[in-house]
Structures are given as C-alpha cells and as structure tokens.
Amino acid sequence: MASRAKRPKVESAETPKNPEQKIEEALAQFLDWCRQSGLELSPKVYVSKEGTVADYGLVAKDEIEEGELLFSVPRSALLSQHTTTIRDLLKKEEAALESQSGWVPLLLSMMFEITSGESRWKPYLSLWPGFSTLHHPMFWSEEERNRLLLGTGVALAVEKDLLNIEEEYNSIVLPFMKSHPDTFDPRKHTLDLYKKLVAFIMAYSFQEPLEDEEDDDDDEKAPNPPMMVPMADILNHVANHNANLEFTPECLKMVSIRKISKGEEIFNTYGQLANWQLLHMYGFTEPYPSNTHEAMDIRMQMMYDAALQAVRTEAERKLLMEKWEFLTELEIVGEEGEFVIGQSGVLTEEELYSTLKVLSMTMEEFEEYKANDGWEEDEEEDDDLSSLANTVIPNLKPAWKQLLRNTVTMRLKSYSSGLKEEEATLANEETYRQLSKRERDSLQVRYAQKMILHRLLQLTA
Template identity: 60%
Template sequence: MAWWRGRVCGPGSSCSQCRGPRFCPPTPVPSAACWSEVERDALQSLSGWVPLLLALLHELQAPASPWSPYFALWPELGRLEHPMFWPEEERLRLLKGTGVPEAVEKDLVNIRSEYYSIVLPFMEAHSDLFSPSVRSLELYRQLVALVMAYSFQEPLEEDDDEKEPNSPLMVPAADILNHIANHNANLEYSADYLRMVATQPILEGHEIFNTYGQMANWQLIHMYGFAEPYPNNTDDTADIQMVTVRDAALQGTKDETEKLLLCERWDFLCKQEMVGEEGAFVIGREEVLTEEELATTLKVLCMPAEEFRDYKERAGWGEEETEDSLAITDIPKLQESWKRLLRNSVLLTLQTYATNLKTDQDLLSNKEAYATLSWREQQALQVCYGQKMILHRVLELTS
C-alpha cells in the first residue's frame, strides 16, 4: 500500500486490498475558487493528495483558522512513529525482510519529487497564501504521514472499479478511534453522513475499536506506526517475493540448458501477468491470498518440458484454465515437486530477516527483556515474528 499510487486506507477507508477507511471537510483554502484551470491542472499528481496537503499547509499557518481546534488534537508532528521518520540504519536493522524498508524508500523518493516539482513551486507562486514557515520538505513529509494515518476516502461504487480512487479527506472526530483486527465497531458511509456502528455488544467503559481494514502488521506499521501483538492480528500476512520463487527454481537446475528452459517459463509467466519482478505471493494465516498466481507459477515452473510446450501453445490461443487453487489446507496435497519448490522459496525468504524465529520467540517470552526494548523495537519485533510464524507453518506443511 503505497501513498503515491493513490490507494489510501485509514480510519475510514474502504478498498479491496486492505479493506480499510476516510471523508470530507469544506475546502479550507479561501482563494481556491480563484485558481485558474491551469493552476488546478498543475496540482495533479500520482498521489492525488496535493490539494488536501496544500490546504493543510495553508491552515496550519493561519492564526484564525477554523481548523485550529482540530489541529490541537493531532499528535505532535515531530514525534510521529511511522518508519519513514526512523533513521535509515534503524529502519533497515529492525525491519529487514519485512518489505517495509523498500516501501518507505519509495515513499520518500515520491514525496520529495512531488514536493519539489508541484507543491513548492505552487506555494512560491502564491507567497501571499503560504508563508516561508510552511515551505518545508520535512513538514510536508509529516503531513503526508498524518494524512496516511488519519484521512478517509469516500469509497467508489461497485461499478466504478476502473476509476481512480477518490482523493483523501480529513474528518475531525471521525478519526479518533483506534484499530484492532477484532474490532467492535465499523464505519458506514452515506452521501449525507458518517455513522460508526457497533458490530458486537460493547460494555460500559470498554474502548470502541474501529477497523482500518484487513491489514497485515507490515501495513499497519508502515501507514500508522504500530503493529498488533502476536497472535491478535488475524489479518497478518507474509510475502514471498515472486523473484525468490524463480531463484529457488534456478537453484534446482543442473546445467545451462535447464536454466535457459526455466527462464523461458518465467518469461512466459511474466507475459501472462502471473508474476513480475516486483510482485509478491501473499500468504495469510488461513489462506493464500494470491492462490491463483502461486498455484500457476508452481505448476509452470515444475511441469515436464513437453507438458510446458503444450501448455504454452494452448495459452497462445487464449485458453483460460481455472482449475488451479491453493488454500493453506491444500498445501500438503500438492505434488512433491511443487512442495519442494515452495519450501525452498520459504527458506530463501527466511534468510532475508536479521534474526531467526527462535531468537524472536526467546525475546517475546522474556517479559523483562521485552520491556527493555524501545517502542520501535517492540513493534518491529511483532511484525517480523508474525511473518516468520506464517512462513514456518508453510515449512511444516511442505515437510
């Protein structure tokens, strides 16, 4: 889930990938109606967040802003715990193998590009609206993180799947509830109002928990700066990079001819859009979320050469095969060659982490030692441990 792709999840979002939240204030920049169409077009960006962020930058410096009471409820911007604000060394050391450092690096590159190519030129062209105090990349980065964590996004209609996601919106008071996977309330949207509805009985004095979506711990720490302690996050997942499966298959080849044949199969899968250089197979605690892609990849990379030639020829005529499926409970029933490739892929994935499962277990089981860890160390440990537990279960199922 990356902010610049325009997919936003948060306290009130609703998207098909993270099944999470968001909503709408009046336009806070008073002169927005006077902007020319050229200027409006100049604010277009990959993220789609620029108008909202400029509005926040303007209101933050306005002494009589009607939004001041809302801003007073925000966390201190200089103390946000998103990994994008961690020192790079700490981020790489604590979250190695989780996918978070790579996601953050993309965020930082795109935030910087958006700020210097769109936001700063606009503020300089309207110096009467934006004082030098808010012309800051660091402040812009902090506001991106805040919007990432606190904004809402009006959901698209069911028949609007091909449209770009709606822009994020800030809604005071609607963003105050915390998230857990086992939530007891859910946000409902209509054209006229937002309504937080209890999904189960809530005892007096107990906290009301919203859901930001069915989000894995790596998504929670990336977007919000926290993770749920194991085993509370029933939506947790672990990724196996697609290229890792390719590498595991290449390790099993005996000579150059076999390597060339395997590369041919990989290229075929890429053309069929089953795999990609930056994609990942996503495995949850109870299901493989990318079952079609993983099942097809295992089948194609493991099938005999003659069978692959026939399979490739059929695909060339546009035939679709729909019989492949791969649920967690089906893993022990897979062909031995499939299980071997999946197991080797998991083993390669586990090597990318800084520590092994036993080290994490020992630390989590020692309450005194765990209490000495910093907040960041505790959250990162929960992210890593949850992923490793999922991967080790796959190892057991492929034994």
C-alpha cells in the first residue's frame, strides 16, 4: 500500500512534511471518513503500519475473544458499480459494458472516482497514492518475469492478463469513454491507469458469495460483481488467519474466529491459494512452509509427452494416441487442463487417477474398457485406491508410478534452477536478505513447487 502521499499543490513557508507525516495524515483522514460513513471500528483494534507483515494492517490493542466483532462496514460505504456517482450511466449502458472479466463497470467506477476531486471516497482512495506500491508481476519487466518465474506458471498467467486487459480497454472501455466525453477523458483515463486499477481490484476487492438456493435452472449463476470494501481491504492475508468477513443485508462484518492476543496482527483470508497464485493476484508470498494451501500444477499434456517418450514402436504410439483421444472425449483431460498437486497429495484425484489407469492399460484392457465407455464391472479395487494422497501413492501399480515419476521429472526440467540452489539461498540468511522483494517472492514460489515435486519423486521411487 502507500509509502508516500501526493505532493501538495502549494508549498508554504512551513517545514515540508516528511513521508511519515503524510502517511499519518492520510490515515487520520481515512479514519475520520470511516466514522462519518457509519463504519464502526472496535476499540480493541487499530490500523497501523507498525507491527504488520506488509504496509497497512489491523492490530489488536487488547485481547480479543473468538466471535468478537472487529468492525462493520455499512453497504452505503462500499464502492461499487451500484454506489458510484456514475451508477445511472453504468446502468443505462450495461449491455455495452459486458466483458469476459465482468469487472468493467467497477473499473470505470474506480477510474472516475480516483480522478474526481469531489469523490466521496477520496479519503479512502488516498491511502494508495498513485498505486505505486502494487507488487504484481504484471508490473515487472518481461525479462524479470521470464528469469525469475520460469516454470512456475505465473509468467504465462501474466501474459494472458496483459493481453486481456489491453483488449478489454481498447474494445470496450475506450469506445465507451469516447461516447461520454463529459464524464471521461482518454488522456486522463489511460490504459496505464486501467492496468493499475485491474491490479488494485485483483488485490483488494471482494465478491459477495452467491446465496445457496435451490434453482431448477440448469444454468450456472453468474458470480456477483466485485466491490471495494473500505477497512476490510486493509487486513493482510495468511493461510492460518484469525478473522473472517461476513455478509449481511445491512453491512459487512469482520469477526474474529479464534482468540487473538494483544499486539497480534489480525489477518483475513483471501482464499485457499498457493504462493504462485498469491504472487500473481496479490503481489506477495508466504515463506515456506507456512502456506498450508501450497499447491502446483502439471499440464495434462505433459503426462502424454512423458508417456510418448517411453514409446518404442509405431503400434505403441498409435495406441497411446487412441487412449488420449478417448480420455479427451470423456473430458477427463483437455488441452488447457492441469493436474493439481498439493502438500498432502493430488487435488485433482479423479482426473489423474483415470489418466494413469488408462495410459497404463494393455491393448486388450483398453479395448474392453473403451467398449464399456469407461466403466468397469468390478470397481472395488478402484474404490479402494482412487485416493491419491501421499500415503497411497507408494502403493500404486509400478507402471502408474513410473509414468507419474517420468512426468514429474519432465516438469522439474521446466525450471531454470534446481532445488539444491534454492535451498542454499534460503539457508544463507545474508544472501537471502540481499535479494530484492521480487527475487525473494519468486524464490518462495519456485521452492514450494519444487518441494512438492521432489516429494512425488520420493513417493514414486
């Protein structure tokens, strides 16, 4: 978040304010705005940059019991497409603003409010002057991403993001702004600002969960649009969090979910996210092994490539192709599909189990299996072993373990460095301390993923 505030338009003869003073003033103005907006903050907590893992955070002033209300935010204080000053315009042009991301209305709301001197959210938005402290890899150079994040999946995700952002801005946002010159100015509401706001919303927005109601309609409901929740977005994230955000018709409430000691930082959760996802979407990581949601992906196509390496004859190659096509038709594998491996085992168990089974079949077994459309008369053995937890993997059939091992070995080759290099850097405190934040975050992502892969190597030995 903010490390310095905007420079005043006019400098007086008074002593210039240092960055710390500006931060304190911005925070004081925000807290005053919160009170005026009906946001109620418990006397047991306070906002601070001291004693927090990163930037602003919420800290316990006194001991807090489980179930205590830490603060509540009235829905009138939320910043969304439904509360912004230009909400009527956005509603009127709703059809023209539809996009794959679904974020365009909020992004336009933010673009208008952030550049409006009269915005009622100005004290809130002033906490992030210029969005200069966004650490997302989308703001790194392409060379940095490729050098530090090769093999992690982050660089590819960022490339897709950047292409989608530019496409969305040029095809939807820019034409909309040009058709409403009294409200928007492309010279001020630029692609660069739009990109920063995408990262800001990615890192700080909230989406209200859909109501769990039975619906006879087979169509899936569209997710609720994102919204900005002042105060809630100040809380930092850890996997082992101590507070949760609750949604009610009148307000949003942050509630403690366990006892919190005096001086302890209060953490929300952004979801069950691996380090590569945290870095991609939020610009930070949790040092290994504190992230209990750590996981990594292996492209499904990589298992086919690993199986292909073991092929010795044209007949074997043709049979492998038929097996893969069959798995594709059953929608077990796909061109963009991925197997997800967590710390305690495979998270996409059904997909990986079925793929290992089919690719390891003899021709006769596959023909019988295919004739039954993927069903087997006696599934007792499959039911017993269909779990792919770490405790089960050593007991898999030798052919299955070998295929999995070959795939893992191939996946490890996608990185530019080895596990021993990462371990040496982490073990040397002086070396680690000299790394930049980008280098440290990238190292944490690579190391956590490689630890999962090397554990699989041990389990399939």
